[in-house]
Amino acid sequence: MTTQDNVRVSGAWERVDGRVLDQFRAHSVANLGDALDRLNIVDGGIAPIWNGAKAVGTALPVLTVAGDNKAVIAALDHIRPGDILVINAFGHDGRAIIGDNLAQRFAVYGAAGAVVDGYVRDAAIIEELGVPVFAR
Numbered sequence: 001m002t003t004q005d006n007v008r009v010s011g012a013w014e015r016v017d018g019r020v021l022d023q024f025r026a027h028s029v030a031n032l033g034d035a036l037d038r039l040n041i042v043d044g045g046i047a048p049i050w051n052g053a054k055a056v057g058t059a060l061p062v063l064t065v066a067g068d069n070k071a072v073i074a075a076l077d078h079i080r081p082g083d084i085l086v087i088n089a090f091g092h093d094g095r096a097i098i099g100d101n102l103a104q105r106f107a108v109y110g111a112a113g114a115v116v117d118g119y120v121r122d123a124a125i126i127e128e129l130g131v132p133v134f135a136r
Contacts (some may be wrong), residue, residue: 011047015058015080019046025056042115045091048134049120050127055113057084066092066118072102081110089118091136103131 021085024032033041060083064071072087079085085106089097098114100122106114113132121125 015083018082021056021058021082039094042134045136046117046134047113048132049123050133053113053132053134055084055132056114057082059084059086060111062087064089064097066090067095067097069097069102072097076105076109079106079109079111083113084112085108085114085116087114087116087118089116092118093136095119098133100125100129103133104129107131 027035037078058080060075060079060087062071062075063133064087066089072085075085087097097116097118098120103114103122107129111131114134118133118136120133123133126133
């Protein structure tokens with residue numbers, strides 16, 4: 001684990017094999033949720049910020065302080081193609097954690113999307129970019 005600018009970064013973890021992800025792509029979220037007895041299914045308060053958003057990938061977990069996106073910015077250096085940033089912002093509703101600038105950078109780095117337990121701004125622009133984002 002490394003620490004820089006008050007952001008701790010955990011060591012590398014094993015990402016899911018692409019063949020497993022392909023199997024997930026073949027099924028609907030509802031069917032996967034039923035088959036897994038709702039294990040680790042996102043709660044209903046988190047939804048796509050634009051209609052038709054879909055994403056399958058390996059989770060890149062980011063834990064941040066409510067209302068602060070410094071850890072999200074630090075996570076940019078760790079994105080690998082196909083990652084989905086899973087950002088725990090503790091459901092904070094006082095300030096957006098990501099907007100179009102970060103979403104655009106996610107796409108440039110090859111991220112498959114983002115799931116945010118917090119608020120997001122610039123939904124229309126993020127939809128134009130085609131970045132699947134799910135948020136509170």
